[in-house]
Amino acid sequence: MTVGAPLSWIGIVRLGLVQTALGAIVVLTTSTLNRVMVVELALPAILPGVLVALHYLVQVVRPRLGHGSDGGARRTPWIVGGMAVLASGGIGASVATAWMATDPIAGIALAVLSFGAIGIGVGAAGTALLVLLAKRVAEPRRAAAATIVWMMMIAGFAVTATVAGHLLDPFSPARLIAVTTGVALVAFAVAVAAVWNVEGDGAGVVPAVERTRPLFREALRQVWAEPQARRFTIFVFVSMLAYSAQDLILEPFAGSVFGMTPGESTRLSGVQHGGVLAGMVLVALAGSLGRGRFGTLRAWTIGGCVASGIALLGLVGAAFAGPGWPLRESVFVLGVANGAFAVAAIGSMMELAGTGRAAREGVRMGMWGAAQAVAFGLGDLVGTAASDVARHLIGSPGDAYALVFAAEALLFVFAGWLAAKVGSGAVFEPGARTGNVLVQVERG
Numbered sequence: 001m002t003v004g005a006p007l008s009w010i011g012i013v014r015l016g017l018v019q020t021a022l023g024a025i026v027v028l029t030t031s032t033l034n035r036v037m038v039v040e041l042a043l044p045a046i047l048p049g050v051l052v053a054l055h056y057l058v059q060v061v062r063p064r065l066g067h068g069s070d071g072g073a074r075r076t077p078w079i080v081g082g083m084a085v086l087a088s089g090g091i092g093a094s095v096a097t098a099w100m101a102t103d104p105i106a107g108i109a110l111a112v113l114s115f116g117a118i119g120i121g122v123g124a125a126g127t128a129l130l131v132l133l134a135k136r137v138a139e140p141r142r143a144a145a146a147t148i149v150w151m152m153m154i155a156g157f158a159v160t161a162t163v164a165g166h167l168l169d170p171f172s173p174a175r176l177i178a179v180t181t182g183v184a185l186v187a188f189a190v191a192v193a194a195v196w197n198v199e200g201d202g203a204g205v206v207p208a209v210e211r212t213r214p215l216f217r218e219a220l221r222q223v224w225a226e227p228q229a230r231r232f233t234i235f236v237f238v239s240m241l242a243y244s245a246q247d248l249i250l251e252p253f254a255g256s257v258f259g260m261t262p263g264e265s266t267r268l269s270g271v272q273h274g275g276v277l278a279g280m281v282l283v284a285l286a287g288s289l290g291r292g293r294f295g296t297l298r299a300w301t302i303g304g305c306v307a308s309g310i311a312l313l314g315l316v317g318a319a320f321a322g323p324g325w326p327l328r329e330s331v332f333v334l335g336v337a338n339g340a341f342a343v344a345a346i347g348s349m350m351e352l353a354g355t356g357r358a359a360r361e362g363v364r365m366g367m368w369g370a371a372q373a374v375a376f377g378l379g380d381l382v383g384t385a386a387s388d389v390a391r392h393l394i395g396s397p398g399d400a401y402a403l404v405f406a407a408e409a410l411l412f413v414f415a416g417w418l419a420a421k422v423g424s425g426a427v428f429e430p431g432a433r434t435g436n437v438l439v440q441v442e443r444g
Contacts, residue, residue, distance in 0.1 A: 006138040007198070012145045016152035017194035018079060018129050021187035022122060023156030025090040028164060028180055029118055030055070033097050036176060041100055047108070049380075051093075051115045056377030058119035062369040063223075065120075066127045066362025067216045075135075076195050078128035083191040086121025087184040089114045094180035098173035119373075125191070127369050131361045132199065134350040143297060146346035147284035151277065156187075216363075223363050228422055232352065235418035237371040239305060239345065242411035243338060244379025246312070249387045249404065250331070253315075256397040258323055271328050275335020279304070280343045282336070297347045298419065304341025305416030311337045312409035319402035345419075352422075383408075 007015070034048040069078040092114030100107030137145045160183060167179045214222070223229050250272065251265040260268065283300050295303070311334035318325040349368060386407065390400035 005136075006141075007133075007136045007145075009141075011198055012133075012137060012141070012148055013152075014194045014198055015129060015133060016149045018083070018125065018191045019149050019153035020156035020159075021083065021191040021194070022086065022125060023153040024160040024187045025086055025184055026118070026122065027157040027160050028183055029090050029093045029115070031161065032164060032168070033093055033176075033180075036097055036171075037100065040171060041097070043100065043104075051111055053377045053381070054112065055115045055119035055122070056373045058116050059123040059373035060370045061120065062123040062127050062373070063220055063363050063366035064216055065124045066131065066364070066366030066369075067219050068362070069124075069128045069131065070219075070360060070362040074199050075128040075132040076199050079125050079132070079195050080192055082121045082123070082125025082128065083188050084121070085117050086125060087188040089117030089119075089121055090184040091177075091181050092117065094177045098177055101173055123366075123369065123373070127362060127366045130346075130349065130369070131365050134361060134365070136199075137350060139351065142347040142350045143286065143300075143343060144284040146343045146350065147280040150280060150343060150346065154273075154277070219360060219363050220367070223360050223367060228352070229364055229367070231418060232349075232422045233367055233371050235415055235422060236345070236368045237375045238411060238418060239341065239415035240372045240375035241379045241382070242308070242408050242415060243342065244376045245383035245386075245408050245411070246334075246405075247380065247383065249383050249401070252387070253319070253401045254327065257319055257401060258327055268328065268331055272331045272335040272338075275332040275337075276339035276342070277335075278332075279336040279339025279341075281339075283340050283343045283347070297344050297351060298422070300340055300344035301348055302416045302419045304337055304339075304344055305412045305419060307337035308334065308341055309409040309412035309416070312405045312412065315405045316402045316409070319398045319405060322398060348419075348422075 030052050034052065037043045037048045038045050065078070065082075069075050072078075093111055096107045096110035096114050098107075099110060133145060133149065164179050164183060167182075168175060224233075251269055254260040254265040254268050283304075286295065286300070311330065314330040314333065318327050318330055349365070352364075383404070386404045387400060390403045391397055394400045394403065
């Protein structure tokens with residue numbers, strides 16, 4: 001499904017830099033500004049929670065943005081334009097946060113607009129980037145490419161958080177705006193440099209069959225009517241709901257049941273992230289070096305979901321057993337399973353994105369990205385709310401967390417069943433074809 005020459009490893013890394021830049025801006029707006037609103041400005045915690053949820057909610061327009069990118073010969077303008085909107089939203093969010101100190105109403109109004117822009121920017125740049133990767137990455141490299149791009153996004157989170165953390169001290173509203181503006185401008189410049197001429201001259205010609213585009217509603221209806229695309233959309237939603245629901249309750253669980261200090265629970269979260277990276281690398285190596293001997297992308301997706309469910313049952317055991325249970329080992333295994341499923345799912349999206357009706361790659365990617373964004377926003381809410389409700393009804397923190405982890409395990413197993421219903425997948429070898437897959441989709 002590649003258009004033009006397949007991307008080299010250097011080309012893949014260059015596109016990964018776009019994810020690094022995207023992550024750099026997002027981490028400041030969803031993490032640093034969150035803390036400033038709650039701690040320095042003493043505002044209700046629900047305010048940044050609603051703003052972060054808003055940036056997910058507006059990403060339901062991803063299919064429309066993807067449809068727009070389908071209408072042109074190139075995805076680069078959508079990536080650059082999306083990064084420009086994202087950078088503007090990031091700067092606006094920092095100004096809004098500083099403004100809240102003197103005029104809360106005006107500051108909140110600007111924050112709503114800014115976080116909306118952040119969501120639109122992420123949706124436009126992220127959707128177009130994944131379509132470009134799907135079109136230009138050769139099949140044997142897709143698992144590794146997915147790992148590289150995801151890991152570079154995480155690197156953007158880590159590097160920005162560390163550097164910005166140092167630059168923000170001593171804190172002042174003016175310094176907050178200056179640091180955020182600097183990060184946004186550097187990130188935008190890096191993204192522009194990264195995509196410069198990556199598509200090449202061959203991407204500028206639109207086949208005649210692709211020039212006649214239906215209206216967006218018709219294109220969306222056509223894609224949704226494809227059984228495999230619809231199933232994959234549901235799979236993305238369910239799996240990402242299970243994936244995100246555990247994020248905000250793992251550290252409170254460690255503190256409540258195992259008596260860990262904030263520092264210890266933070267380190268435990270680091271163990272989980274280390275496992276995620278290990279799982280990603282495992283799938284990348286299986287895809288790049290295994291050449292079909294170590295399973296298909298579809299098999300890794302299904303297996304990763306089931307393994308995540310089993311690993312969550314380990315946390316159910318930890319909740320009942322309490323101190324003495326090998327919690328770090330259980331969390332690491334969960335991270336490995338999560339990382340394997342996530343990268344395999346992204347690789348599957350890249351494989352599926354061009355197997356249906358022509359000139360609908362952006363709509364499919366957008367539809368999957370919207371499902372992922374909604375699941376992430378809902379997962380944060382559902383995970384924390386479920387733990388609160390369970391603790392209220394049950395009383396025992398351990399039993400309450402066990403119930404929530406068991407529910408998440410069931411979600412992962414259900415997601416694995418859904419993944420098994422989506423086509424026959426892509427094997428890890430050159431020239432491999434998908435089986436009876438009718439449609440395609442993206443992760444946002």
